[in-house]
Amino acid sequence: MNTIYVYAMNTREIYDVYAMLSKQVADRIKSNKPVEVDHLAKCSTMDKIIRMTVKYAAKYGETCSTEEKNEARKMFAEAIIEDANYMTENK
Numbered sequence: 402m403n404t405i406y407v408y409a410m411n412t413r414e415i416y417d418v419y420a421m422l423s424k425q426v427a428d429r430i431k432s433n434k435p436v437e438v439d440h441l442a443k444c445s446t447m448d449k450i451i452r453m454t455v456k457y458a459a460k461y462g463e464t465c466s467t468e469e470k471n472e473a474r475k476m477f478a479e480a481i482i483e484d485a486n487y488m489t490e491n492k
Contacts (some may be wrong), residue, residue, distance in 0.1 A: 405473035
């Protein structure tokens, strides 16, 4: 598992941004607008999540390569879309 992903999912401030983005994606899905993994992985909110996570990881002596960051972006995007689909189906 990606180090960035682990730090993000175990940090309250970062998870709050993640949850907010999940709600926004769920709203898009409810209104039948397409959401693509690549587009979501490159959005400014995802940049914020990655920046916050890398900063948090650096605080504990972890370093993150560009490859890890890109992998984490896709993992987050896929997880957010999955969460959003779950939220729309179960409300």
